Amino acid sequence: MKYLFILGRNVELSKAEVFSYFEREENKILNYQIDKNGLLLDLERPIQEIVNFFGGVLYIGKVILEGEKNEIQKKLDKTVLYSGTSNKLNYAVWNFSENYEFVLNYLKKRFKYERLKTTFKNMTGKINLQEGEDFDIPSSKLLDEEFFVFDYKNKILFGRIVEDYDYKNVEKRDMEKPIRRESLAISPRISKILINLSKVKNGETLLDPFCGIGALLSEALLQEIKVIGIDKNKNTISGAQENFKWFGFAKENYELLNEDSTEVKISSAMGIVTEPDFGDVLKKIPQKSEALKTLKKFEDLMIKVIKNFKSDISGRIVFTSPYIRIGKKRVKCDIEKILNETGYQLLNEIPEFRENQVVGRMIYVLEK
Template sequence: MRFDFQEKRREKMKYLFLLGRNIELSVAEIKSFFERDKTSYKIISKIKNSILIETDKNLKGIVEKLGGAISMGEVIAEGNFEKLSKELDKLNLYSGKSNKLNYVVFDFHGKHFTDILLYLKNRFREEKLKATEKKLTGNVKLQSGEIVPNVISNRVNEQYFVFEDNFGRIIETCDYEKIEKRDMEKPVRREALSISPRLAKILINFSGIKEGETLLDPFCGIGTILQEALLKNMKVIGIDKDKSAIRDAGTNLEWFGFKTSDYKLINEDSSKAKIQNADAIATEPDLGELQKKFPSLEKARQVVSGFEGLIIKVINNLKKNVKGKIVFTTPLINTGKNKIECDFKKIASETGLRIAEGFPINEFREDSIVGRSIVVMKR
């Protein structure tokens, strides 16, 4: 008798995360998510754009809550090939109803990768499945410049992986089409100036805020961070000095059908606005005007200096009414020769806060002129 692998859970489970293009950012988000929920975990290993984690918590449903994870898989067998194959003999590896199976196998320094490929081929043949191993024809270019393989075909029924001496199955994948459709269909969009839902989720997770708590976005724009927090069953306060942005944020939040009692929109300057208590801040301020060519060193420093002055004023105005972390992005400007960033020690010194360990984390594309640094500050 063979068992579904989900029925044979162990006390400690191992999970594989396939990460987005910015590995450092994705790993930091996962750590923040676990720390918020007080989940005990151990990072076993990191290979390419993957990370293997051991925990005693069932992580089902986590991928849709993260912004930096492509997929999550569960280890179902481990050890040398003899031990691993005996374990797999007891498990159902395909639960689909169709007799036709297309599958892929990720290789993360798999110690028995070739043997496992042959095992799967023979196993599916014995089960009289018309099984075909598909190659990983897609690619993800990491922020580091490294190219790693990825699945792009929707004709793949199952995804397996070999990570060192662990074998597992991908059980959750981010539904990018659903997220993009949701973002494209909302009434008001400002593509050039709007933060992505993916990055909004990451900033919210860095804030450590929980369901039912209140998140403040002092540069809310048309409300992307607000909408993602509300979708996580949080309450929000949005501030923006642009009257049309506040109006558009209201239009978008109304379109989503959120309760008006769960959000408050304020048309004011965040360096002067008065608010009731919030549990954390997550925001992307204006990172400066769009650049069509590399700015001079002097111009880049001017933009960064102006930003420093603004964010210091805003933090000093709001911090007394914010219990927890303050998460924000800052401009990272490419002059063609150098990347100019904010003076984070100055921001910390003049606000009386400290920068969390591991931050700032840079987020940029190789062809971009203005990227961002992501900062987490706390008392």
């Protein structure tokens, strides 16, 4: 089965997340192709209602038909494109094809022949990619249908968007939880991405050694992953407990410890997923010496924590680290130092930042 994943602003990170998710689910990717922010996957098994498990996926589309240019019109003629009860149709078409105009003209003629009162919505909305490019998205939310066209192995693929990310609900529950730390808490989007990169499955246990008020752990618990959260700050542990109570999470699925993660002992866990303390919040670009001092402190902390839990963790370690702007460049932690000291191997290193952000993230995925 072929599906289109329309990725978010950090295409490299979103792609890594999607690939890790399907590895975890043991749903083999038979083939793939990427065009701009469109990732076409040929999957071993069909999927349904999964978009909200991701942090870096905006929409999922399903391929309805495929063929060469001289075949596609006949196949479209035999396909029901709109089955709504109203004769009014607002639609948009995502463009990942050199044959976009050909398919769009067909749709306009087809809907006119079917006597539908249609309004075609151009992709006038914009999202800025981390790499600096823009990509187009629908500006209107009042769409009855979203189609897409994608060129794949000398064929035209045509399909429709079947799932879109529920921003409103995710934002609502994040804003309404009783304890929040706006400047420090990790977002649901990044939390989901890190969890998927870890490949920890539902029913398994995830450890966050710097859990704060439990923002990341909440996303794991919503996926039926068991969690252990540790934090030195007693108030943040109390905040996590209050948030978990508000969510209604079963107590047997989580353990919260007010301890030091460089020393505390735990029962086993499948993986570590965490955003450690990045140090003082920097609002101005620091001197290089100050940035390097912050990074060294971070490296030493992570080495102690990884060593402390190494015998208890059987799977991956996924963590973020400061990616600090100095002038026109950025500096990152010495990952080789962390690897050499802990005996782990580097699987992935992906930057996540916005252009004017002083401290961005470098995301690391490690394995024994």
